[in-house]
Amino acid sequence: MDYKSPAEASQLGGLRIALTAGVPAPWSMAARYMFDVKGIEYIPVLQVASEANEELVAWTGHRNAPVVVLDDEPPRTNWADIIELAERLNPEPPLVPADPEQRIRMFGLCNEICGAGGYMWNARHLMMAPLMNSSDPGLSSMRQTMGKAYGYSEQAAAAAPALVAQVLTLLAGELEAQQTRGSRYYLGDSLTALDLVWASFSNTLRPLPEEVNPMDPGIRKVYSSMGEFAKPPDILFEHRDFIYRNHLTLPLDF
Ligand SMILES: N[C@@H](CCC(=O)N[C@@H](CS)C(=O)NCC(=O)O)C(=O)O
Numbered sequence: 001m002d003y004k005s006p007a008e009a010s011q012l013g014g015l016r017i018a019l020t021a022g023v024p025a026p027w028s029m030a031a032r033y034m035f036d037v038k039g040i041e042y043i044p045v046l047q048v049a050s051e052a053n054e055e056l057v058a059w060t061g062h063r064n065a066p067v068v069v070l071d072d073e074p075p076r077t078n079w080a081d082i083i084e085l086a087e088r089l090n091p092e093p094p095l096v097p098a099d100p101e102q103r104i105r106m107f108g109l110c111n112e113i114c115g116a117g118g119y120m121w122n123a124r125h126l127m128m129a130p131l132m133n134s135s136d137p138g139l140s141s142m143r144q145t146m147g148k149a150y151g152y153s154e155q156a157a158a159a160a161p162a163l164v165a166q167v168l169t170l171l172a173g174e175l176e177a178q179q180t181r182g183s184r185y186y187l188g189d190s191l192t193a194l195d196l197v198w199a200s201f202s203n204t205l206r207p208l209p210e211e212v213n214p215m216d217p218g219i220r221k222v223y224s225s226m227g228e229f230a231k232p233p234d235i236l237f238e239h240r241d242f243i244y245r246n247h248l249t250l251p252l253d254f
Pocket of ligand 1: 020026027028048049065077080
């Protein structure tokens with residue numbers, strides 16, 4: 001990935017997306033996928049996990065990623081706002097169901113995965129727990145920025161396993177019901193934003209293999225441990241593999 005610095009990107013027009021570099025970061029990759037499958041071009045912009053990212057803050061007002069900036073429109077950071085923008089820039093292929101019941105279901109399920117308080121929010125408390133409890137001074141910037149930004153507390157970490165299990169069971173149930181009616185997708189018979197969201201976030205439980213996902217071994221271990229702990233059903237990864245095979249490109253590029 002050929003990243004521009006935030007200072008460089010701020011001088012350009014068009015669509016620019018700040019992405020966490022060097023990591024298959026779930027929110028960043030999911031945001032990109034909305035534009036990738038629609039063939040919408042963008043300029044990738046560098047965000048460095050857990051750091052102050054002063055240039056990005058100066059330009060967009062945000063420290064973390066993704067941040068999506070189109071021309072002089074307000075920066076978008078929320079996953080639902082990012083889906084809406086991609087849909088507006090190119091309605092094809094549609095990623096949001098036209099049927100209102102399906103649409104409600106899609107946004108609701110995406111929120112279970114990537115909304116504040118959802119799967120990843122809680123999985124992150126569990127991933128952060130060893131760092132938050134470590135006295136290693138090398139991890140102090142991470143404790144301060146990410147611990148604070150994402151509301152880590154011992155109570156939140158203690159409550160997280162039940163929520164993680166609940167969401168994974170819910171998602172697997174949706175896919176099983178769809179399998180019974182002969183569809184490989186979460187909703188109806190075609191791709192939606194939810195399929196792309198899950199393809200990205202599934203990597204935080206079972207990262208795609210090294211040959212298509214050359215990620216940092218330390219982060220791979222953190223993600224894989226989450227998978228060993230949560231024991232997600234296989235159908236979640238059969239779905240993920242189907243989506244990568246048919247709608248996304250490998251190897252991952254971050
Ligand atoms: N703003 C996003 C959530 C973004 C988010 O949580 N990003 C994390 C992904 S782990 C991040 O940037 N982490 C690295 C950092 O905080 O520096 C949303 O509302 O959908």
